[in-house]
Amino acid sequence: MGRFRARHRAGAKTRRGGAGGDLCKFGEIAPETSETANTIRAEFLRFLALGGDDRAPLHERGVRLQGAFIAGELDLEGAELPFYIRLGHCRFSAQIILRGARGRTINLQASRLRGLIGERLKLDGGLLLTNVQVDGPIRLVGARIASDLECKGARFENPDDDALNCSRAKIGGGLFFGETTSIIGRISFAHAQVGTLGDASDCWPEGSLNLDGFIYEHISSRAPLDSRSRVAWLDRQQKRFLASESFALQPWSQLSKVLREQGHFSAAAEVDIAREDRLRNAGCVAPLPSPRRWWAIVTAPAALRKQCDPAFSSGAQLKLAANVIPWCLHWFYGRFAGYGYKPFNVIGIAFTAWLGCAGLYSYAAARAAFGPSNALVFQNKDYEHCRPDAQEKPENGKAKIGNWTRCPELPGEYSSFNSLAYSADLILPVVSLGQSHDWAPITTGDDWSLGYVTRLAVWGEELFGWVAALTLAAIASGLVKRKDGG
Numbered sequence: 222m223g224r225f226r227a228r229h230r231a232g233a234k235t236r237r238g239g240a241g242g243d244l245c246k247f248g249e250i251a252p253e254t255s256e257t258a259n260t261i262r263a264e265f266l267r268f269l270a271l272g273g274d275d276r277a278p279l280h281e282r283g284v285r286l287q288g289a290f291i292a293g294e295l296d297l298e299g300a301e302l303p304f305y306i307r308l309g310h311c312r313f314s315a316q317i318i319l320r321g322a323r324g325r326t327i328n329l330q331a332s333r334l335r336g337l338i339g340e341r342l343k344l345d346g347g348l349l350l351t352n353v354q355v356d357g358p359i360r361l362v363g364a365r366i367a368s369d370l371e372c373k374g375a376r377f378e379n380p381d382d383d384a385l386n387c388s389r390a391k392i393g394g395g396l397f398f399g400e401t402t403s404i405i406g407r408i409s410f411a412h413a414q415v416g417t418l419g420d421a422s423d424c425w426p427e428g429s430l431n432l433d434g435f436i437y438e439h440i441s442s443r444a445p446l447d448s449r450s451r452v453a454w455l456d457r458q459q460k461r462f463l464a465s466e467s468f469a470l471q472p473w474s475q476l477s478k479v480l481r482e483q484g485h486f487s488a489a490a491e492v493d494i495a496r497e498d499r500l501r502n503a504g505c506v507a508p509l510p511s512p513r514r515w516w517a518i519v520t521a522p523a524a525l526r527k528q529c530d531p532a533f534s535s536g537a538q539l540k541l542a543a544n545v546i547p548w549c550l551h552w553f554y555g556r557f558a559g560y561g562y563k564p565f566n567v568i569g570i571a572f573t574a575w576l577g578c579a580g581l582y583s584y585a586a587a588r589a590a591f592g593p594s595n596a597l598v599f600q601n602k603d604y605e606h607c608r609p610d611a612q613e614k615p616e617n618g619k620a621k622i623g624n625w626t627r628c629p630e631l632p633g634e635y636s637s638f639n640s641l642a643y644s645a646d647l648i649l650p651v652v653s654l655g656q657s658h659d660w661a662p663i664t665t666g667d668d669w670s671l672g673y674v675t676r677l678a679v680w681g682e683e684l685f686g687w688v689a690a691l692t693l694a695a696i697a698s699g700l701v702k703r704k705d706g707g
Contacts (some may be wrong), residue, residue, distance in 0.1 A: 248288025253608065295316075315332070325345050330353070334353060345368075351375065353372075359377060360383065361390050373401070376404075383408075402421065430458045455472055507546075508544060539608045574648060590671045607628035635659060
């Protein structure tokens, strides 16, 4: 205790407070400057944090300071910290070193730090950084924190370097960031594990995050759980984790898994869809050059292509051209069925197509653009008055109707034309209502253009029906096999 004998009032006050377990208050806020009345030497604070000695014992409540100026580097590397440490509203003139230390709870609420180096730190309690201001790095690589890492209202600033590095850390409680949290610099939770993630939409800076391998069991109900906010969070990863060479799939799969386990199935599906979109945009599905690059490849002279860049070679052009097909199919699958995560999209589009085509067929039928596909009926003179090109006085002597779909004399066993049933017959490939077998567009006569348009619609709807049916079948089989419920 001799070499730590207090040289001024602050040290004596701290020693007395430590022995009695009282809060030693030097001010309400972190001091701007060092003064005799508020300055505590870092080495003396270390002595107290380690438990003091017989002449200056530390109360079981631990070290409790407020509003002090800590002079020098507080070096607790490898130390055993037996008691609670609360250093609130304090200003530190140098970094806090907690590398390899073991302790309980450390509370630095509203303090001003030059940095905190805590690799392999082990705490049986939590690390409370609420409203702290840090002008330097926070390094908690490989740390083990049994309770919470609390960062609400904190401001971390370390431009062009790590502002917060929690790589490989394990946090048994929650990781909490509030709306007023501000971070300038890189952030890493690579291969870290957290019980509960509680954040705000705007606390993460653009292009700063490393979330590769980040595992969390739950997202707090107070944190954003909508797909837009959560996808925006993942889009704030460092650019290298969104590029084809090192695209990080795990953060997307982890988010989707947690949202689905919490019952947010729609949001989870949107995250899965966004992941596929990002994969395609990154060139992981089928790499394509940018439009400007593509134009340069196509228009550059052959000699220049070979001399300047291997990508200008004809083989490379063919390879890029071949990638257009899978790229387009992937894009279509995403828009059509949400990559299998939105099967009801297919049903909705099919329903719209059914009604739209039915409306076209109804209009075409009213304009006499449909006729019987059975030749025995179409060429039978008994029904000549039903033909659109029938004479005013047909040979069969019956009054002209001029529209096959309104001909009452057709045999009873021949199906009457119905536009809704006709459209359903085309779009449902495994169902036969007899309409498409008995009726077909007429491409002759005065209104032949309508007939051709209708025939194209028939072909298109029939093809769409097969595509929709096969897509739903593929999705159904995927739903059965996929274990994550997606």
